[in-house]
Amino acid sequence: MNGSNGLNGSSRWSQRGQRPVRVANCSGYKADPGYQMRRQAEQGDVDFITGDYLAEINIAENAEAMAAGKHPGYEQTAWDGIEQTIDLLASEQIKVVINGGAQNPKGLAEKTQQLVNERGLSLNITYIEGDNLLSVVKSQIKDGIYAHLDSSNSEIQMVKNTLALLDTEGRPIISANAYLGAREILKALELGADIVIAGRVADASPVIAAAWYWWSWSETDYDRLAGALVAGHLIECSAYVTGSNFAGFYEYPLDQLIDLPFGIAEIDSDGSCVVTKHENTRGIVTVDTVKTQFLYELQGNVYLNSDVKAYLDDVEIEEVGRNRVCLSGIRGAPPPPTTKLAIFYRGGFQSELVINATGYATEEKWQLWEKMLRYGLKRKGLLDKFDLLEFQVLGTPQENPRTQHASTTYMRIFAETSDAQLNLELAKTMGEYGMQHFSGFHSTRNMAAAAPRPFLAIYPALYDQNNLDCSVHMLAPDLTATRTAVGHPGRYEALEARDSYDTSKAVQLSTFGPTQPARIGDVCLARSGDKGPNLNFGIFVRHADEWDWLRSFFSLSRMKELMGDDWREEYHLERVEFPKIWAVHFVIYGILGRGVSSSSRLDAFGKGFADFVRDKWVDVPVRFLDRARYVGGKRKPVQETASASTLRRETRAKRKRADSKVG
Structure with missing residues (x-):
């Protein structure tokens, strides 16, 4: 083994509660291959391997395919990981907790038990x-008792068709899964489980449970549980904390960011954690990668889980060694009485038509084509029958282009309907006017996306935790199971209104000295992502003296201004600050429609939004730009300036202090 602890299976659990627990994550989505679990077991010492295989959509797709007899219900990559790693898990006594059971945790558990039997191993399997x-x-939906997740905020407008699932005949419900917490996993571990297979437990719940069990916390150790919740949030997204989806990737050799390792959280008794990775692997763990992952998919300054509510305002993130970053300062409180319930239903049919235009008078070409199609649909009496019909122009022709591709943009015509025939009529109308096109009209040879395809839509609801009936099932070698019921949290705390505010005592931007136009990304890093129908965006600076500028510049009104034509008055915007990590965070409610699976946005996951904002030109203080190593994503020529020399001295001193802490 290559790990720093030099542990082996026999000594690992004798140290329980005496040192930080090492939790390694092996998956952030169903596509992550099984060998990632094996790597976490063989490349160094870990106590737990956790895996999050579920995005909101794939658990619903599993349910639909399973009902049709075309899918086992669990994620194949979860099984691949177990099959590749089972011998190492047994010899090293590493415990595994995953939600890869999806819609059929029992099926995956039984398959795992059969593998254990075949290999003659001594492992306890639970689901x-x-x-x-x-x-x-299905039996209650007509009663209208399932409040929308965002219903408590009167300022949020529900997008069109949000309540379409009430039409259960026209839009039948496919799946409904509540987000469970860590207590069910904890019970399984207390019963002696070596492998715990769950369905829709929240992404961070496996990590919370691992730390909870290791440290024997009580359910009222809210600060500690909240810290473990955030630790889970940091490592649950595949390689997002080790260099993937990282805004500053261009500052590192590209070969270092290929075939990345996944993250490890060392969680201490107080709930603080050190994020790291196995030694002698590629990737990076820095203050910047941890900050960007911390800001990802938040919904303000409060992070919710079924076992604990985490307050993030005072978060601190600091380097404590090479590829070792400590996160602390999280406060906890009792969980809310409700949990998220993801209800998926057949939303109707989608289709996309893509055509291209080249060069001269492009803007007028797109105006003509949209008018043409709208005219044709209106003449047939169809224009107002679409649930959604958008004409999206993507790209800008390059001035004085060197190639035809550089001069070409495209229009994406996106349609959603409840009747597939209507989608076909859109394609027919386009064909009807196909030879009345603008000059230079052309399109892809493959128009398969124009055919109507069914899609699933989500309704995120609230569900009373006390109405859940959860249980742990311990398998015997003959596949019989012993059921143990799991209770509910002993105490709840009602959800408070979400914080949203502009900065206090904003500083006049003129006080930061001379400015020059530059990209926001020249001085800021950021990350964005989806939270159901909403998009979150967090942005931060790297130097303390830039914080007052960032918080004063990035106001609520400025954010709307930067969004330009993408901002709509039906959206709702919230803003909070994380002053100890020099970050501002926004949530844009409603911008993703009903959610990823039914969103009309090309960037349905919201991941590109952060770099859209970072690419905006604004007036930036010259002294900030002087010390920036990259401008426009390109490394600046090496210049021996006073500010550069100072920055290098500060960096060397910081690294020296960090190394002394490790020693």
């Missing part, structure tokens, strides 16, 4: 039930 509420929801 968790209680998240699947499909039959309950």
Whole structure:
């Protein structure tokens, strides 16, 4: 083994509660291959391997395919990981907790037990039930008792068709899964489980449970549980904390960012954690990668889980060694009485038509084509029958282009309907006017996307935790199971209104000295992502003296201004600050429609939004730009300036202090 602890299976659990627990994550989505689990077990010492295989959509797709007899219900990559790693798990006594059971945790657990039997291993396999509420929801949906996740905020407008699932005949419900917390996993571990297979437990719940069990915390150790919740948030997204999806990737050799390792969290008794990775692997763990992952997919300054509510305002992030970053300062409180319930239903049909235009008078070409199609649909009496019809122009022709591609942009015509025939009529109308096109009209040879395809839509609801009936099932070698019921949190705390504010005592931007036009990304890093129908965006600076500028510049009104024509008055915007990490965070409610699976945006996951904002030109203080190493994503020529020399001295001193802490 290559790990720093030099542990082996026999000594690992004798140290339980005496040192930080090492939790390695092996998956952030179903596509992550099974060898990532094996790597986490063989490349160094870890106590737990966790895996998050579920995005909101794939658990619903599993349910639909499973009902049709075309899918086992669990994620194949989760099984691949177990199959590749099972011998190492047994010899090193590493415990595994994953939600890869998806819609069929029992099926994956039984398959794992059969593998254990075949290999002659001594491992206890458990699975968790209680998240699947499909039959309950189907029987109750007409009663209208399932409040929308954002219903408590009167300023949020629900987008069109948000309540379409009430039409259960026209839009039948496919799946309904509650987001469970860590207590079911904890119970399994207390019963002696070596492998715990769950369905829709929240992304960070496996990590919370691992730390909870290791440290024997009580359910009222809210600060500690909240710290573990954020630790789970940091490592649950595949390689996002080790260099993937990282805004500053261009500052590192590209070969270092290929075939990345996944993250490890060393969680201490107080809930603080050090994020790291196995030694002698590629990738990076820096203050910047941890900050960007911390800001990802938040919904303000409060992070919710079924076991604990985490307050993030005072978060601190600091380097404590090479590829070792400590996060602390998280406060906890009792969980809310409700949890998220993801209800998926057949939303109707989608289609896309893509055509290209080249060069001269491009803007007028797109105006003509949209008018042409709208005219044709209106003449047939169809224009107002679409649930959604958008004409999206993507790209800008390059001035004095060197190639035809540089001069070409495209229009994406996106349609959603409840009737597939209507989608076909859109394609027919385009064909009807196909020879009445603008000059230079052309399109892809493959128009398969124009055919109507069914899609699933999400309704994120609230569900009372006390109505959940969750249980742990311990398998015997003959596949019989012993069921143990799991109770509910002993105490709840009602959800408060979300904080949203402009900065206090904003500083006049003129006080920062001379400015020059530059990209925001020249001095800021950022990350964005999806939270159901909403998009989150966090942005931060790297130097303390830039914080007052960032918080004063990035106001609520400025954010709307930077969004330009993408901002709509039906959206709702919230803003909070994380002053100890020099970050501002926004949530844009409603911009993703009903959610990823039914969003009309090309960037349906919201991941590109951060770099869209970073590419905006604004007036930036010259002294900030003087010390920037990169401008426009390109490295500046090496110049021996006073500010550059100072920065290098500060960096060397910081690294020296960090190394002394490790020693």
